[in-house]
Amino acid sequence: MAAPRLNAETKAIIAKLKDHAGRKLADAFTMPKEVYTSGAFHDLELSRVFEREWLCAGRAETLPKAGDFMTYRIGNQPVAIVRQKDGSLSAFSNVCRHRMMTLLEGKGSCRRIVCPYHAWTYDLDGSLIAAKHMEQTNRFDMAKVKLPKVRCEVWNGWIYITLNAKAPTPAMKLAALDEIIADYGAGDYVEVDTQEHVWQTNWKLLTENFMEGYHLPVTHRKTVGAYFPVEDTRFGEGEADDAFTFQWFTKTEDAPVGTAHKKNKRLKGDMRRTSVLGSVYPCHMFVLAPDHLWYLSLQPLGPGEVQIRYGLAFAPELMAEKKLAARITEAKTYLDATNEEDRGVVEGLYRGVQAPLAEPGPLSWLEKENLDFTRYLLRSVAS
Ligand code: FES
Ligand SMILES: [Fe+2]
DSSP states (O other), rough: OOOOOOOHHHHHHHHHHHHHSOOGGGGBBBHHHHHHHOOOOOOOHHIIIITTTTTEEEGGGGSSSTTTTEEETTTTEEEEEOTTTOOOEEEEBOOOOOTTOOOSSSSSEEEEEOOOOOOEEEEETSSSEEOOOOOOOOTGGGGGOOOEEEEEEEEETTTEEEEEOOOOOHHHHHHHHHHHHHHGOGGGGEEEEEEEEEEEEOOOHHHHHHOTTTTTTHHTTTTTTTTOGGGOOOOSSSOOSSEEEEEEEOTTTOOOSSSOOOOOOOOGGGGGEEEEEEETTTTTTEESSSSSSEEEEEEEEEETTEEEEEEEEEOOHHHHHHHHHHHHHHHHHHHHHHHHHHHHHHHHHHHTTTTOOOOBOOOGGGGHHHHHHHHHHHHHHOO
16 A cells, blocks of 8 residues: 555654653553554554564464465455475465456465466466466566565564565564574474454554563463463563563463473473563564464454464474374363453453543553553654
């Protein structure tokens, strides 16, 4: 989409956001209501956040064979990510070069990409290889027709894509986070479940919800909030990073999940029961535990609606366990319940931020990352 120019509405919202972002944590507030509800602000986010950033589409190990594909949307741009015959991953515009029909849907495997409208057919690398009844059309040279490329990289097993030709690679941008999570070996974790959901909320309410642990002992007291001493939360030291925020949390000794398998030789001491809760801006969030990881990636559908891609992956030691199927079911049930708990609060928040009498309230020290995110959002939309 053409980059929207700032108008009076978005300028006023940015001015309020600036006031919030400039405060220290002890004086900080929840973001202004309009950042969650304004359609004009949402359009600005699509062009200044989503169309500029690297976004996580899913896990690379879920596309093992040539022709395996997944789809994703960057703002209004549908993207297909396809495993190539040489083993590499390619991403391209998932829109036909004929009458602009969207091509692939969901996730699957194909030998060729065939448009469902008039069957123009593309090779796995996006080159057009068949188009019937085009012999009378002037200046139609099939060899020159290709689906436009989208940049695609794999970082710690996650597929990242961007429309931004100039963005530094995820490896460069997330080098500091790489150091923090290196010992977990996340690139070797294997996805065992993935789901898509649409929730009635603003994408940022979900990002903010995921990044703070304050709600865990309350909203998630029956699931991930148990065995979780919230007072022990540790944040990284020094200045916040421009590209991500994170916290460590350590499970109690008796926690049934979130601790290292006896065959895990990568993690030592307390790290064997410590997880990293990471948020890569704008909307890739994960819990990386010694035995599993789960992550969310968000595709906003409007100010009040978001599509959620959710995945659960196991550390390699667990994949070798005899009772793998039972473990998957158990972990899935647990995380499905956690997600339902989160859906309840983030949809409730979206109803709340639209209330005429609602006002942003003060933040706790446990919501440091929400302030980091406010500052990130301001940097992105104001430039
Ligand atoms: S729009 Fe794809 S073949 Fe016509
Ligand atoms: Fe939560």
